[in-house]
Amino acid sequence: AQSVTQPDIHITVSEGASLELRCNYSYGATPYLFWYVQSPGQGLQLLLKYFSGDTLVQGIKGFEAEFKRSQSSFNLRKPSVHWSDAAEYFCAVGRGSQGNLIFGKGTKLSVKP
Amino acid sequence: NAGVTQTPKFRILKIGQSMTLQCTQDMNHNYMYWYRQDPGMGLKLIYYSVGAGITDKGEVPNGYNVSRSTTEDFPLRLELAAPSQTSVYFCASSYSSGGSYNEQFFGPGTRLTVL
Numbered sequence: 001a002q003s004v005t006q007p008d009i010h011i012t013v014s015e016g017a018s019l020e021l022r023c024n025y026s027y028g029a030t031p032y033l034f035w036y037v038q039s040p041g042q043g044l045q046l047l048l049k050y051f052s053g054d055t056l057v058q059g060i061k062g063f064e065a066e067f068k069r070s071q072s073s074f075n076l077r078k079p080s081v082h083w084s085d086a087a088e089y090f091c092a093v094g095r096g097s098q099g100n101l102i103f104g105k106g107t108k109l110s111v112k113p
Numbered sequence: 114n115a116g117v118t119q120t121p122k123f124r125i126l127k128i129g130q131s132m133t134l135q136c137t138q139d140m141n142h143n144y145m146y147w148y149r150q151d152p153g154m155g156l157k158l159i160y161y162s163v164g165a166g167i168t169d170k171g172e173v174p175n176g177y178n179v180s181r182s183t184t185e186d187f188p189l190r191l192e193l194a195a196p197s198q199t200s201v202y203f204c205a206s207s208y209s210s211g212g213s214y215n216e217q218f219f220g221p222g223t224r225l226t227v228l
Binding site: 004009036041042043044045046049090099100101103104105106 | 117144146153154155156157158161171203205207209215216217219220221222
């Protein structure tokens with residue numbers, strides 16, 4: 001069965017430091033992979049997605065993610081974190097033929113001055 | 114273009130009461146979804162719909178019902194509220210065809226407490 005694991009529940013980084021959020025998936029075929037961000041009290045917003053092709057994908061707000069099939073990973077990165085990036089981040093994998101998504105449990109990002 | 118709207122934003126129910134969570138989208142999306150989000154658990158799919166008149170169960174459908182009479186609306190019904198249904202509920206929509214995965218657009222959520 002498909003699953004998504006985000007090993008880090010909570011990460012704190014300093015403003016201006018680099019960021020990497022981990023995501024591992026379990027899926028038999030070529031996965032459709034997503035990263036969403038949720039600001040406090042808000043719904044989810046898509047940061048980026050991977051369907052096929054170039055394994056390094058660029059998203060909004062300066063985020064990027066790299067698909068590594070050999071490691072079953074889709075880690076999210078940002079070179080320099082801003083205080084406004086403090087939020088919860090969810091990795092998701094597409095399941096079935098109905099566009100359904102399986103979400104990881106999320107990683108909460110705190111940014112210290 | 115309002116996107117996905119949900120009402121109410123907050124609600125407190127007593128055990129055994131019923132209510133309907135409303136969801137409307139104005140993007141002419143064919144797919145719509147209901148999720149619940151519990152602390153530390155991510156989002157779980159409750160029900161989804163691939164078009165008007167067509168609905169199907171997700172991972173956690175027990176205690177809920179849905180209908181889809183129009184493209185725009187996808188209400189979620191709780192018939193006999195239980196404390197286990199205390200959660201934040203998100204509605205989402207997307208345009209999908211041929212099994213493709215397109216972006217899901219999320220509403221702002223409804224925070225429900227059952228006491």
